Amino acid sequence: MRLDRFSNPEFDRGASRAKEAAWTVVSGVLVASWIPGTGWRRTILRAFGAEIGDGVVIKPGLRVKFPWRLKVGDHVWLGEDVWIDNLAQVTIGGHSCLSQGAYLCTGSHDWADPRFSLQTRPIVLEGECWVGARACLAPGTVMERGAVLTMAAVGTGRLSGWTIHGGYDGAVHRPRMERRPALNTAATAADTAGLTA
Numbered sequence: 489m490r491l492d493r494f495s496n497p498e499f500d501r502g503a504s505r506a507k508e509a510a511w512t513v514v515s516g517v518l519v520a521s522w523i524p525g526t527g528w529r530r531t532i533l534r535a536f537g538a539e540i541g542d543g544v545v546i547k548p549g550l551r552v553k554f555p556w557r558l559k560v561g562d563h564v565w566l567g568e569d570v571w572i573d574n575l576a577q578v579t580i581g582g583h584s585c586l587s588q589g590a591y592l593c594t595g596s597h598d599w600a601d602p603r604f605s606l607q608t609r610p611i612v613l614e615g616e617c618w619v620g621a622r623a624c625l626a627p628g629t630v631m632e633r634g635a636v637l638t639m640a641a642v643g644t645g646r647l648s649g650w651t652i653h654g655g656y657d658g659a660v661h662r663p664r665m666e667r668r669p670a671l672n673t674a675a676t677a678a679d680t681a682g683l684t685a
Contacts, residue, residue, distance in 0.1 A: 489604045496606040499575075502556050503537070511536050511555060522548045533558070541582060561615060576608040581615025581633070589622040596627050614649070636664055 501508060514536070519529055529546040537556030544560055549569035552558055557574045560566075561582030568588045572578055575595040580586070595608045609628035613619070617631040620639035631637070632649030638661070641654040652661040 489599065490602050491604060493603045494605075495603065499606055499608070502554055507536070507556075508554075515552065515555075519546075520549055520551050524548060547588075567621070574611075575606075576627070577610040578612075579610070580613045581617065583615060584613050584617040584619075586619045587621040587623070587639075590619045591622075591624045592619075593624060594627050619643070634664055 514532060519532055526546045529550065530540045530544055533540050533555050539559040541560055541562035541564065543563040545565045547566060547568040550566055551571040553572065553574050557577045558572060559579045561580060563583050564580050565585040567586055567590065570586045571591045573591065573593050573595065578592055578594060592611050594611055595606060597604045598607055611625050611629050613631045614633040616634045618636045619625065620637055620641065622640040623637045624642050626642065626644040629643050629645065631643065631647045634650035635647040636652045637643045637647065638652060638654035642656050643653060644657065647653050650664045652664050654661050
């Protein structure tokens with residue numbers, strides 16, 4: 489490959505250069521900073537075009553390439569130092585968790601092309617998904633509802649729902665079983681009595 493021949497004039501950045509420059513400054517100084525706070529981070533992301541649902545928790549160190557290509561459902565957790573490298577659309581369904589240092593990569597290059605041309609593909613988490621600490625999602629990955637990717641694993645392709653995936657290729661480990669809290673029978677009986685009184 490010849491990197492001196494690299495060019496990507498066909499790539500649409502989705503916003504003006506001025507907006508991108510403003511986002512780079514605001515993101516670097518505030519959103520990606522160590523300063524605690526979720527509400528103001530949500531406000532800034534929305535101001536730059538991100539769709540952010542209710543109850544989203546955003547920890548310090550979050551990096552987002554293009555907020556105008558980010559859609560986050562309700563009650564999502566974005567942990568410390570999560571990097572959403574969204575040259576293409578990233579959609580994160582409700583009640584999903586991205587743990588510390590998770591990396592979502594939507595762009596790669598064609599190593600067979602002497603120009604090393606850019607290739608982008610969207611990432612989708614359908615909801616109730618968990619991306620473990622330091623885990624990575626490759627371009628085009630779809631995590632079906634309830635899928636889990638373990639710590640430091642690599643997810644690529646389609647990760648089946650309600651299943652735990654791990655390793656360098658997102659291999660299936662086992663089904664994800666949801667635990668229900670044990671019921672306190674005395675309290676339950678009291679609650680029921682209160683409802684019928």
